[in-house]
Amino acid sequence: MKALVLSGGAGTRLRPITHTCAKQLVLVANKPVLFYGLEAIAEAGITDVGIVVGDTASEIERAVGDGSAFGLDITYIRQSAPLGLAHAVLIAREFLGDEDFVMYLGDNFIVGGIADLVDEFRSSRPDAQILLTKVPDPSAFGVAELDVSGKVVNLEEKPAVPRSDLALVGAFLLTPAVHEAVRGIEPSARGELEITDALQWLIDHRCDVRSTTISGYWKDTGNVIDMLEVNRAVLERVGGRVDGWVDADSEIIGQVTIEAGAEIRGSRIVGPAVIGANTLVVDSYVGPSTSIAPDCRIESSEIEFSIILAECTVRGVRRIEGSLIGQKAEVTPATGVRAAHRLVLGDHSKVRISS
Template sequence: MKGLILSGGKGTRLRPLTHTSAKQLIPVANKPILFYGLEAMREAEITRVGIIVADTKEEIISHVGDGSAWGLEVTYIDQSEPLGLAHAVLTAEDYLKDDDLFVMYLGDNIIKEGFKSLVDEFLQNRPNAQILLAHVHDPERFGVAELSNGRVVRLIEKPQVPPSGLALVGVYMFDHNIFTAAKSIKPSARGELEITDAIQFLIDEGYVVDPHVINGWWKDTGKLEDLLEANRILLDDLETRIDGSVDERSRIIGKVIVEKEATVVNSTIRGPAIIGEGSIIENAYVGPFTSVYYNSLISHSEIEHSMVLENVKLCNIPVRIEDSLLGKNVEIIKSDAKPKAYRFMLGDNSMVGLV
């Protein structure tokens, strides 16, 4: 059984971060999102994994390499354009066709408990497809399933009027019949080959599609609020570990990780929080549910419930920063220079709130 991870999307909802970086590599609780999928594959004893890549291919390769860090054998599969999940399946057909079964995982999703038990269930029952479903409050954002007597009868992609609150989770299990299904459908109004249409083809043709409603925590990290929630949930599982330097004037409260070569000086860190390798926190406050990635500086400033990526400088900010995502190499610095003014250099689709 092989795995297929999709990492070729453009991440338009997370711009401007994703103008220059892969959304699957945004660090949640200081770990790139994609790594959670790789760990889940290994936990499920799936060691041969294909990764669909596109414009951000080189960045994905630089972080994942050959997969040996996870005990995996990784193969990269180029997708010419992001033309839908079913198109991704067809793109990977040559890689997958020698194995009758495979798991497809969307690289910007996180399933906290992984999916080993669900793979075991799939291997035991051997349906033609198994889909994972979760109850959500905004099903119109997702593919939605309608069930009758525990069976899947209809799937709709991002419906304006959802027939249920059951959304498709970003993990799918298929046998070889999915290739026939993907070749039998036409592009949707969005111009994409929808995986929901391919699965609906299987249902209509009498193939067995098993639903599994998960009760654990799952998140599609496609929007800022989703990233912050994922960060909050995963940070809450931390156990305190101080590998860096914390001086006697600083306070560590709650579950906090200070990575090696990180420095905390005359500051308060209130967990759950994580301070990444090489970062410096001085004369500052880092509040709950905040992750600071590597080589960043927070000085004479306060921040909480936020994500700080690598090489960020946050200095002399007079008000607390909350509910924010600061992309890599961002600098927010208060200057005493005259005349006083706000000075910005912002990418497309940036958002700034001022007080």
């Protein structure tokens, strides 16, 4: 069995962060989102992995390499444009051959991994098996309709009027039957070959398409709110440890990871939280659900429920929360200006100001 990991999307919902970083490489608990998926695949006993890449191919390849760090053998497959999940299957035909495979979206996060699901698929081997979960806004996802017996009867991508609240999770277990399906469908109204259409093609041709509804934690990390929520969920599952240096005037409470080379001086850190290698935290408060990447400098500030990426400086800021701050950013107080905000923002930025 092989795996096909999709890492070619543009990440428009995470701009401006994704203007300079592939969305699959944004850090969650100081580790790229993509790495969690690769680890889940390795834990399921799959070692032959194809990664579909696009404009950020060089970044993905630098980060993942040949896959040996994960116990995987990686093949990179170039997609000229993000033309849909079924298009990714189409261009990966040579790599996939006639083997079963799991297709995993590189910006998705499934707590608990996929090992049990892969085992179930291997033992029963339907033509396709999809994962579903209930969501409050199904119109933003692929949506499945089940009959009274629980059989999948209809699949639709981002419907205006959803037929159920069951969304497709970003992992699909597929047999070679899907190759005829992706060749047999037409692009959707948005110009993409949809995997939902390919799966519907299988259903219409009386193939065995089964579903598993998961109650565990799943998130598509395509926007800032979901990214922060995933960060919180991961941090809650990480045990604390102190490999860096904490002075006697600091207080560490709960599950806090302080990586090697980090220094905490006169500060209070309340977990779950992680402080990256070689980061300096001075006279500050870092609250729950916060990850601070390596080589940052936090001084006289308060941060909570946030992701701070590498080489950032935050100095003299009273309160930051619910924020995602990009690499090498500087956040400091305005000087000499009363009751005013000074902003330098990139295209597509979103700012919420407490006046």
